[in-house]
Amino acid sequence: MKRFHLFSKAAFILAMFLFSSCEEQLTELNENPNVVDPATANPNMLMPTVTTGLATSYLGLGYGDIAGVVQHTQKDGWFGGHNHYDWTPNDWSNYYNLLRNNEFLYQRASELGFKFHQGVALTMKAYIFGLITDLWGDAPYTNALKGNLSNDYILPTYDSQEVIYKGIIEDLKAASALFATGETTGYLTNYDVFYKGNAANWHKFANSLLLRYYMRISAKLPDVAKAGIESVYSSGIYIKSPSEDAVMDYIGATAANSWPGAVAFEADPSEYRRRKPAKPLVDKLLQFNDPRLKVWIAPVYVQWVADPTLTAPVDPFIRRNGVIQTGTVSLTDAAFLPLVKAGTKFTRNFNPNTFSVAIDTREYVGVPPGLIDPSSYNYNPTTGQVVQNQHVSQLAELYRGSSGGLLKARLMSASETSFILAEAAMKGWAVGSAETHYNAGVKNSLETWGVGTQYNTYIATTGVKFDNTLAQLMDQKWISSWTAAPEAWFDYRRTGLPAFKPGPAAAENVLPVRFIYGDNETNYNNANVTSALSKLEENAHTKIRGKNSQWAKPWVIQGTGKPW
Template sequence: MKILNLFSKSLLVLAVVLLGSCEKHLTELNENPNVVDPSTANPNMLMPTVMTGAAMGYLELGYNDIAGVVQHTQKDGWFSGHNHYDWGPQDWSSWYNLLRNNDFLHQRAVESGFKFHQGVALTMKSFIFGLITDLWGDAPYTNAVKGGVSNDFLQPAYDSQEVIYKGIIEDLKAASALFASGDNTGYRTGYDVYYNGDMSKWQKLANSLLLRYYMRVSAKMPEVAKAGIEAIYTSGVYMKTPADDATMNYIGATAANSWPGAVAFQADPSEYRRRKPAQTLMDNLLSNNDPRLTVWFAPVYVRWVEDPTLDVAVDPFIRKNGVIQQGVVSLTDAKYLTEVKAGAKFTRHYNPDKFGRKLDTREYVGVPPGLIDPSSYNYNPTPGQVVENQHVSQLAEAYRGSSGGLLKARLISAAEVSFILAEAALKGWAVGTAETHYNAGIKNSLDTWGVGNKYEAYIAQKNVAFNKTLEQVLEQKWIASWTAATEAWFDYRRTGFPTMKAGPASPAPVLPLRFNYGDNEMNFNAKNADGAMGRLEVTPHSGQRGKNSPWSRPWIVQGTGKPW
């Protein structure tokens, strides 16, 4: 019996030893060496994901469909969303995915005691939530991006725009204070893709975003906006030159990390070709001899020439250096580019008396907004989705590129900040003189685009010299927002400037005000989404979509009488 008991005890000890060994082995097997343990994640590793995602997403908006809304560009192929605001439900999941990563960044920064990383996380949180509420209206905020299994988190309530803007302002104040400490403990060089750990520039970014959002709410919370803008101006800590701009360079190694539409990653570069300057912007640049014109846009490949002596209405073929090219109506984009670089001049003559109407004979030609068939504009002989319009300007050759030079995503600029202060001064707020800030905004924009040496000649133009009007300040701010058109849209929405009209193919005769809430929200968070839609104001232009329409008013413009 004793032997049996001893044998049983021995088996028990062996089993415990084996079980412990097995458990340790299984634990080791379940540890993925390729995944970072959340409890030890380094905040530096999290920053690039949030920063690059936010910058690229913002550039995509301002270079694509919103550039069409504010009439910086028009498309002549696959154009309905760009030119006509033919928008279906717009999903915001990519922005909330960034916010989840950013929330983890903030958690790890707090746990690690890293003030710099906390400030970055609060700044990026403010930027992204600001964009969400600017684009859609009310949105999940207080309970957004939180874990858990309760319905409050899986189906978060929508906060009002007022609550969101107030939260953004408080977070940016907190971020500014963290950056003011100068403590960048824990930062590793290369992980901050905006400023490489320069806390003074981050504080300028936080304060400049505060200026943006104070001005955004100035019609709804004027006293808050006035006090906030005056305080930041008094501090002197905000963007003053393009060296302070929040920008991100593209890597250019793949289509995913290159400038949108980079031709290196397209068998046929139609994405580049179908984006054209809008006539609204083009006419402004031409009328004021704006030096940014040639930086942004290219001359037409084939210039129209009025010729009353022509026996027919229109030349059947193009002319090269004045000589008819028999049988040649047009060339390919690549052929034109090669020939033009070699010095060739292409024209096509027409007789307006026989043709019965005028064509645009200028060297630079833009497409009017919202045309029914923009590819045919200016009597293009090759209309359609793919072939270029030889009688309309394309973007400058630089925008064929993948990275480098001017190809940067810009979140906010010194030019924008200067125009904000100019507007504040026109309101009578204590921020210096409107003319000083207005001129600085123009100078900063020209410097940004490499034509600062043309400032004196440009500012002397009759329509550019300061005339003390809000319309002029907003017009110049609109021009300066090239490739960052979202801010121009939000400015237009709250002020009605610059004056723009929707084109003939638009579903409404006025410009839209917001994005539609997406299908995911309507399907999986319907109660809260319905509540948010109920707080939108239906307008005569809302149409069959009802409240969830691009022409319904969110809180930020309700009661303001703007923009239409």
Template sequence: MLKILSKSALALAIVVASSCSDRLTETNVNPNGIDPATANPNLMMPEVMNSAARAYLELGYGDVAGVAQHIQHDGWFSGVNHYDWGPQDWSGWYNMLRNNEFMYKRSVALNYKFHQGVALTMRSFIFGVITDLWGDAPYTSAVKGDQSNELLKPAFDSQEVIYKGIIADLKAASELFGTKDATGYTTGYDLFYAGNPTSWQKFANTLLLRYYMRVSEKMPAEAKAGIEAIYSSGIYIKTQAEDATMAYIGATSGNAWPGAVAFDQEQSNFRRKKPAQAFVNALVSTGDPRLKVWLAPVHVRWVADETLTTDVDKFIRKDGVIQQGVSYLTDVVLLAEVKKGTKYTRHYNPKLYKGTLDTGEYVGVPAGLIQPDTYNNNPTPGQTVQNQHVSQLAEIYRGSSGGLLKARLASSAEASFILAEAALKGWSVGTAQANYNAGVKNSLETWGVGSQYDAFIAKPGVAFNNTLAQVMEQKWLANWTMATEAWFDYRRTGLPALKAGPASAEPVVAVRFNYGDNEVNFNRTNADAAINKLEVTKHSGLRGKNSQWSKPWVLQGTNKPW
């Protein structure tokens, strides 16, 4: 019996082995893997675009929006309001570059001009963000660790080298797109422009405008010639329909608008984000039609009442009737009532009240307060209930996707304002007024209020006055949700004249991110070389050279922003 079983087992083994041999190639191939030798660059394109767009929006709607004073937080606020930053890691950006490099190599191998152009444009965009934020960085030796162990600890290139490389790559991308050759493109994989080479060429040239102006104080001759050439070509983003944007899917927290309340039961991420006072004041002062698109009125407005026998009402009023025992209501309740047209107020006696209250319909939080959650006599400090006496962002920003909820990488407004600034420098790019007016119009159209342009552009404070300060203020406003550009413009020009708040460790606005621990600890020699090239300022303090108040090359010698 044992012999019979053994012979049967042996026969079965021979059959199985034979079958495995027949299917050996098939079973050793991972059906979910990507073979580098045969990978389709279409499949890599959306990952690069999505990652870059989301990360850029999260900067411009997050910490950097605090630096640029578009927003302030009244909970978990030190990084946003006070620039209280430790070492900041850039690995996410370099991971994007690795994927992008893979896409570029495959595009070259397949001679896909469109995909090569996309890869060069995204490479420039991502490296631009890195050097803008940190300063010197690995560039010529970056994302080449697979080629040599020595390149696992890459040298840092100077900002000058990086910016020049960005400009060269964008020029090359523009030429590729200029061929109109979209060979190899598969419908559905281009998240920005649906495979349109002309639109991509306008995007690449608009980024060229951005980076020429970025280095205009350090490389004025190159910047002038470059911007004039792009203007002369006429190929750049001119209308809001051409903006480089990415919509959100909204199915999960990972692909939804940041802070979407559908994925935040407590709604704390939305609630803690408040408009900054400087931003609100600029919008209110000119009756800006974008105000109501971006921000919400206060839920409970302060009203001066000299007949009051106490300094402030203890309780709120509903349509003028005091609500005994009710000093506040939750955001959910107030929002529902306000939609019905209910007016909530709270009275105070200006003769008895010892502080200062903002009685405006729209109220922003001043920059860098020590306790921003108490501002404007909030009866509910902390994070459990919203501050009913301060504006929140507009209701659209509670959403997950759709409509205006887009990551914007470059815009027609930005391009027009760059040209307005160039015209003020005397460069041959048309008139400063025409470009300025186009910037204002493009921004209003972006946010759905373009019909109010004619009335708005004629208003005092908006009508062109031939000053750089006015151009930069309107550009600062237009960069809502793109606060990275607002910050980098401020660093370069000192405009608008942003002031650090009382809780900031230094009395001036920060100008860079600190190099992260991964570089300092594991690429020490190269990181130290880059840190030693930073300009120590009187605000660098005990942090040493690797400080958010030390100046990188692009600011050195400019006396900007402070």
């Protein structure tokens, strides 16, 4: 006990000595040289954090599970969320983190009088809040970025979708006015990853987003949408050419700044391999002899061949240039790829008279939506994730890459603006010719993907040639939204087009229409999320899971009878 007492006394003396030393240098020690001083922060340093974060997140949606919803792709491994809409609560903290950084960007730009940076911040604010309300429905908006000790701000109330969409539109109008000045005072080269400091292109981007959100609310607020779209069209300032698209290139130095699933950062390219083109997209591309097919999708490694002379119902092994490879059921992706690129033709024969399994014999084969076991499709001999399905197409080789070329996150495109204007013209709004805009939408998409020289042939194809129907327009807009699937989903939600059908293993027999509010909200902001849930529309598909489900209809489609 005496020894402990002496130790405690010594420790006390040492602590007092350290406290005295710290007190003398307290100011110096509390200054962190690695933290930006809010009073002197440079808006240029803040801008890439917001823009790259948004672009990465948007591409993650459009190349991820929403691509499964709109049947651009299906997965044959880890496929529940992608193929079956088997979703769990989804947290939105990433988007609000971006918004907080963006708010800081706007405040600093305002303090310094940097109009260009203010315009960028307003555009990003509109885009991010647009995604939040598009994905979830009602959300914190008015008080979301005013954190202090008031419970209203720590636990912010939810604004209605109507309020949020109207706020988005006003922010985009304000951004458009700032960009219209052409002023780029304070901009430093290389900090704008979208347009390299070109205010005119940002002006087109902001106005194009206005077209997007006016069309988004067109079923609920048609007069507002009509006047807004006509105004933007009459200005002539919007994205008209793929060279003006809002895109982000990938650096490709690490997995974090590379295209998702880049094989350079995986010992086994499973993320690339498990993502397959969906049958509805492949079928449509084949139907129209669409030149984008070979840009996006690879032929099957082993093509099925009907052979009525075959003595067995089906070959037990693959054939190489017609010669059966005894003992070889399949090869790995790494073994197939160089051989196929060198011109080797792999096939597998079956006798259509004695083999009862349905077989797709085409060179390009997609996976049907919502299968119970997608890895077994088309009589795959190597089910599971270890070896790829040799009888189903993979994505094109370009999607193995890390960066460069066509690997871009595309936030807004000339193709999208053209199709929006075509739809507006079909409604009878004063925006010019529906056929002219439709044709421009098709052409812009082909040019985006490097096959613009085939436009004249393609546009004359039966089923592609303009027929003045919304179904045709939405088909082409859906195709052109490849890797930007959120827009196809939100278009489907308000129009019911294309007429997607879920697969047999889907969680419900209709497509979902929203994300589920995250656990952080239900656990810590329960009163406000409960109020928001009360405004969602229940239906036959919400009975089991309740209102906070992916089938509860938000305001933007309530009363429209869409999409189902």
